[in-house]
Amino acid sequence: MKKIFPFGGISLTTVVLFFACSCLLRSGSTDLALQAQLVWGTNNDKPDDPKLKEVDAKVTERLRTALKWKNYFEVNRQNFTVHAGTPKKVKMSDHCEIEVDNFGNSSIEVKLYGKGKMVVKKTQKIKPGELLIFAGDDKNDTAWFVVLSQTEK
Amino acid sequence: MINHETELKLQAYLDGELSSGEAKAVEDLSTHDADARALFEELKLTKSVLAENELEVRLPESRGFYWSKIQRQIEREEKGRATEQTETAASSWWLRFLAPAGALAVLVVLVVVALRAPKGAETLVALDGSHEIETPLEETSSFSFQSEAAGMTVVWVDSHRE
Numbered sequence: 370m371k372k373i374f375p376f377g378g379i380s381l382t383t384v385v386l387f388f389a390c391s392c393l394l395r396s397g398s399t400d401l402a403l404q405a406q407l408v409w410g411t412n413n414d415k416p417d418d419p420k421l422k423e424v425d426a427k428v429t430e431r432l433r434t435a436l437k438w439k440n441y442f443e444v445n446r447q448n449f450t451v452h453a454g455t456p457k458k459v460k461m462s463d464h465c466e467i468e469v470d471n472f473g474n475s476s477i478e479v480k481l482y483g484k485g486k487m488v489v490k491k492t493q494k495i496k497p498g499e500l501l502i503f504a505g506d507d508k509n510d511t512a513w514f515v516v517l518s519q520t521e522k
Numbered sequence: 523m524i525n526h527e528t529e530l531k532l533q534a535y536l537d538g539e540l541s542s543g544e545a546k547a548v549e550d551l552s553t554h555d556a557d558a559r560a561l562f563e564e565l566k567l568t569k570s571v572l573a574e575n576e577l578e579v580r581l582p583e584s585r586g587f588y589w590s591k592i593q594r595q596i597e598r599e600e601k602g603r604a605t606e607q608t609e610t611a612a613s614s615w616w617l618r619f620l621a622p623a624g625a626l627a628v629l630v631v632l633v634v635v636a637l638r639a640p641k642g643a644e645t646l647v648a649l650d651g652s653h654e655i656e657t658p659l660e661e662t663s664s665f666s667f668q669s670e671a672a673g674m675t676v677v678w679v680d681s682h683r684e
Contacts (some may be wrong), residue, residue: 435669435676481679489664491677492654500674505681 399453401519402472403495407445407461408514409507410438418442427436428516431500432508438512448520451477461515469517479517495519524557532562536569 408424409416410432421430429441444462451471456478458468467480478492479509481503495501495517496518503515528551534540535548552559581588655677666677677683 391676431672431674434672435674463661481677483531483681487658488662488681489679490654490656491666493675498673500672502674502676503679504676511682 397473399455399473401475401477401495402467402479403469404518404520405447405449405459405461405467406443406514406516407465408432408516409442410436410440410512410514411442412439412502412510414440416440416442423488424516426502432502432516434516436504436512442513454504465492465513465515467515467517475519477501484511485494497521523562524555529561533565536562558657598624601644 372469378497392395406424406428409421416418416514421444424432424441424443427471431441432441447461448460449469451469453471453473456468456470458466460466465485466485468480468482470476470478472492475494475496476492478490479501481488489503491503493501497519501517503517504512506512531540531544531548532552540548545597552562568679655664655666657679659681662679662681664677664679666675668675
C-alpha cells in the first residue's frame with residue numbers, strides 16, 4: 370500500500386521539532402528583568418533631603434516632556450526579576466510597595482500598595498525602553514512617581 | 523340638399539366600392555337629383571386632378587428585394603438593441619457590486635485615518651485590550667495616559683477625592 374506521506378515518521382518528527390523550536394524562539398525567555406525607581410518631583414532646584422540624587426538625565430528629560438515638574442530626585446531604586454506566574458513584591462518605601470506579575474510576552478500586571486492597601490492595579494505590556502509610571506501629587510505642589518522599566522541585559 | 527349618407531355613397535360609387543344594386547341606385551339618384559349630380563361631378567373632377575398629379579415613385583430595385591432590405595434593416599436594429607440591453611445589464615451587475623464595495627472601502631479608509639493619531643502626538647489612554655486599570659479604593663481615583671513621544675505610560679493616582 371502506498372503511503373500518503375513518504376518517510377512519514379521522519380517528516381512528522383521534523384514538523385513537530387520545527388514548531389517546537391518556533392514556539393520556543395517566539396516565547397523567548399519568560400523572565401522579565403525590571404527596574405523600579407521611587408522618584409520625587411518638584412519645581413525646587415534642590416531636594417528637601419540633600420541625600421537624594423538627581424534622576425538620570427535621559428529619564429528626567431522624558432518626564433519633563435509629559436509632566437509639569439522641573440526636577441526629579443531618586444528616593445529609591447530596586448532591580449528585580451519576575452518569573453512568569455510568580456508575582457514579585459518590591460518595597461519602595463515604608464508606605465509604598467509594588468507587586469509585579471509576569472504574564473509573558475512582556476505583559477505585566479502591577480499592583481501599587483499604599484500603607485498596605487492596594488491603591489491601583491494596572492495591566493499592560495512593557496517594552497524595552499518604555500516607562501510605566503505610577504504617580505500622584507504630594508504637598509507643596511510636589512509629586513511622587515514609581516517609574517518601572519525593563520533593565521538592559 | 524343631400525345628406526351625409528348620400529355623400530358617402532357617391533364617394534364610394536366613384537371609387538368603385540359599391541355592389542351593382544347600390545351602384546344602380548346611386549346612378550338613378552345622380553340622374554334625377556341635381557345636387558347629387560353636382561357633387562358627383564365635383565368629386566369626379568377632384569379624383570381626376572389628384573390622380574393625374576400624384577407623384578409616382580419608382581423603386582430602384584425589385585419590389586421583393588426592396589422589402590427584404592427593409593426587413594433585414596429592422597432585424598439588424600432589433601439585434602443591436604438586444605446586445606445593448608445585455609451589455610447594460612452586465613455593467614449594472616458590476617455597478618451593483620462595485621458601488622457598495624467602493625463605498626465600504628472609502629468608509630474603512632476614513633475610519634482608519636480618523637483613528638490614526640498624527641505622528642508625535644500624544645494619545646490619551648491606549649485603545650487596545652492589553653491595557654487595564656483598576657482602582658479598588660473608593661476614596662481614590664485614577665486615570666492613565668500614554669505619551670508616545672516620551673515612550674511612557676503614566677497612571678495618575680488621585681487620593682484627594684471628597
